[in-house]
Amino acid sequence: MTDGEHTTVAFVCVQNAGRSQMAYAFAEREREARGLHDDVSLVTGGTRPADHVHPEVVEAMADVGIDLSDRTPRDVTVEELRRSDLVVTMGCSADDVCPAGWGGETRDWGLDDPDGRPPTEVAAIRDEIERRVEALFDELADGS
Numbered sequence: 844m845t846d847g848e849h850t851t852v853a854f855v856c857v858q859n860a861g862r863s864q865m866a867y868a869f870a871e872r873e874r875e876a877r878g879l880h881d882d883v884s885l886v887t888g889g890t891r892p893a894d895h896v897h898p899e900v901v902e903a904m905a906d907v908g909i910d911l912s913d914r915t916p917r918d919v920t921v922e923e924l925r926r927s928d929l930v931v932t933m934g935c936s937a938d939d940v941c942p943a944g945w946g947g948e949t950r951d952w953g954l955d956d957p958d959g960r961p962p963t964e965v966a967a968i969r970d971e972i973e974r975r976v977e978a979l980f981d982e983l984a985d986g987s
Contacts, residue, residue: 850983851884853927859889859916861900861957862933865969868909869976877980886927888919897958903965907973931979 854866867887874883893916904911924930924947932951952975957965 848986849882849884850929851886851927852979852983853886853888853919853924853930854933855886855888855890855919855924855930856933857890858893858958859887859919860893860895861897862952862954862968862972863887863889864896864911864914864916865900865904865957865972866931866933866952866976868904868911868914869973870980872909873976873980877984879980879983883980883983886919886923888917888923890919892916892918899960899962899965900957900969903957903962903969906966907969 852870854863854870856863864887867885870883870885874880874885896911896914896916901911928947930947930949932949934952934954934956952972954971955964955968957968960968
């Protein structure tokens with residue numbers, strides 16, 4: 844980060860029960876590992892949240908030492924999105940997520956939904972999310 848600039852990143856999808864939960868968990872880990880707690884705020888939520896995080900996602904994350912068993916999908920608010928500098932959607936359109944007139948940056952990672960997928964496919968989605976979160980934090984650390 845440059846010039847003490849604070850960045851808020853939101854990881855959003857429809858149900859907030861799979862991809863965005865994984866991205867948020869990896870982002871929490873990266874933020875801690877890089878000492879960016881004062882520089883980066885994280886938000887996650889969904890436009891129509893599910894009742895629980897998908898069991899196959901909880902299992903896949905447990906395989907890499909991250910416990911999502913106590914996480915609950917939540918609504919993301921328009922205000923949270925407005926305060927975000929970057930909104931990362933997981934494969935749903937940013938048009939469905941971001942409020943009208945929002946001026947921040949959006950990126951859609953176009954990831955497959957892990958819901959109901961076999962463990963090897965969920966693990967592949969998880970690993971791709973981990974790579975993308977690490978690359979995003981490389982960008983944030985460079986101040987770009």
